[in-house]
Amino acid sequence: MKALVVERSLPRFAAARVASGWRAGTGGRVGPLRLAEVDDLELPGPGWRRVRPRLSGICGSDLATVDGRSSRWFEPIVSFPFTPGHEVVGELDDGRRVVIEPVLACAARGIEPPCAPCAAGMTRHCHHLTGGHLRPGLQTGFCHDTGGGWGLALAAHDSQLHVVPDGLSDEAAVLVEPVACAVHGALAGPAGTDATAVVIGAGTLGLCTVAALAHLRGDLEHIIVAAKHPEQRRLARELGATTVAEPGELRRAVRRHTGSWMRDDGQLSAGAALVIDCVGSSASLDEALAVTAPGGTIVLLGMPGEVSIDLTPLWQREIHLAGAYTYGPEVRFAGRHSFDLALELIAGHDLDRLVSATYPLERFPDAIAHAASAGRRGAVKIAFDLRAERRR
Numbered sequence: 001m002k003a004l005v006v007e008r009s010l011p012r013f014a015a016a017r018v019a020s021g022w023r024a025g026t027g028g029r030v031g032p033l034r035l036a037e038v039d040d041l042e043l044p045g046p047g048w049r050r051v052r053p054r055l056s057g058i059c060g061s062d063l064a065t066v067d068g069r070s071s072r073w074f075e076p077i078v079s080f081p082f083t084p085g086h087e088v089v090g091e092l093d094d095g096r097r098v099v100i101e102p103v104l105a106c107a108a109r110g111i112e113p114p115c116a117p118c119a120a121g122m123t124r125h126c127h128h129l130t131g132g133h134l135r136p137g138l139q140t141g142f143c144h145d146t147g148g149g150w151g152l153a154l155a156a157h158d159s160q161l162h163v164v165p166d167g168l169s170d171e172a173a174v175l176v177e178p179v180a181c182a183v184h185g186a187l188a189g190p191a192g193t194d195a196t197a198v199v200i201g202a203g204t205l206g207l208c209t210v211a212a213l214a215h216l217r218g219d220l221e222h223i224i225v226a227a228k229h230p231e232q233r234r235l236a237r238e239l240g241a242t243t244v245a246e247p248g249e250l251r252r253a254v255r256r257h258t259g260s261w262m263r264d265d266g267q268l269s270a271g272a273a274l275v276i277d278c279v280g281s282s283a284s285l286d287e288a289l290a291v292t293a294p295g296g297t298i299v300l301l302g303m304p305g306e307v308s309i310d311l312t313p314l315w316q317r318e319i320h321l322a323g324a325y326t327y328g329p330e331v332r333f334a335g336r337h338s339f340d341l342a343l344e345l346i347a348g349h350d351l352d353r354l355v356s357a358t359y360p361l362e363r364f365p366d367a368i369a370h371a372a373s374a375g376r377r378g379a380v381k382i383a384f385d386l387r388a389e390r391r392r
Helices: 010-022 060-066 072-077 176-186 204-216 230-239 247-258 282-291 312-316 338-349 361-372 387-391
Strands: 002-006 033-037 048-057 088-091 097-100 154-157 161-163 196-200 222-226 243-245 272-277 292-300 320-323 355-359 381-385
Touching: 002 361, 033 361, 048 097, 060 361, 097 154, 097 176, 161 338, 176 204, 176 338, 196 204, 196 247, 196 282, 204 222, 204 230, 204 338, 222 247, 230 243, 243 247, 247 282, 272 282, 282 292, 282 312, 355 361, 361 381, 381 387
Parallel strands: 196 222, 196 272, 222 243, 272 292, 292 320, 355 381
Antiparallel strands: 002 033, 048 088, 048 154, 048 381, 088 097, 097 161
């Protein structure tokens, strides 16, 4: 069958890293990703099903991999060669459409008894990212044995499947996984006494976070968003932001709203009690530290790599830095799963408008380049469309 495959090739990873330093997304042309004919997928064991992807999104972690910029921390929990793609809406053999919860936890690995986090439904904290009857893999899309959404078939365990309601389009369903991440991030931190939140970054994850904050956090009165491009600013307002600023104006926007004063170095005297960083770079974390109030919380939702920042304000202002990884039962909603909340959020607020363009697998270099420059080109989510491939 046809699939895009990432192979372990140090020269290609190095070439992608050099090329992406000049222009993001060029790793799709010179990096470790190639279109291949691969063997039909074998199901790893009991409880596994074959899923035929219909649409599969391209996310920031995929781009980091293709561009040779993903953190080396992931190396022990990836098995090569692998087919990327974890934002997936697909079809089972019985015709039902499903979305994939990609974390490969104890149930998927056949590990009994499950670790304590998995037993509590907190699969994102699973102790076993390797082991069981699967080769290493943090998630579907980074594990050789499961395949991924950038191919004509993948294997998924029953514990990973969520049925898509009939009224939800494929374009809406492919957003469930990133929206679930945004839901978890939006619910992860306290709002504080001033009921103000700041979102840094307005790509797919940032815009979905705005929607989650606006519609799931009734305790918030004000949402300030830093958005670089005009279309991002327009969508941020439509999705519920009360103030939208260009990145260079964020500190002034927070200062005006919170009544803070600004030091000569740009640090605010006060700031917002909750700041969600949807980028994960040195620059975005530095910005987050500058606009977070003393005692406030920064939720790191965007996947970081190696960063270099001055943590003195974190220490002196007693700021809490919290990671928000994937999804699970949400305490604020009586243990309801992030995926269920995401399905409702997408259906109720037409989030399928965030899917800007789709590509066939053969045009993967163009798709990767478009995804890497989506904001500048007035786009948000780019995805592979495998529906036509299956009809051939």
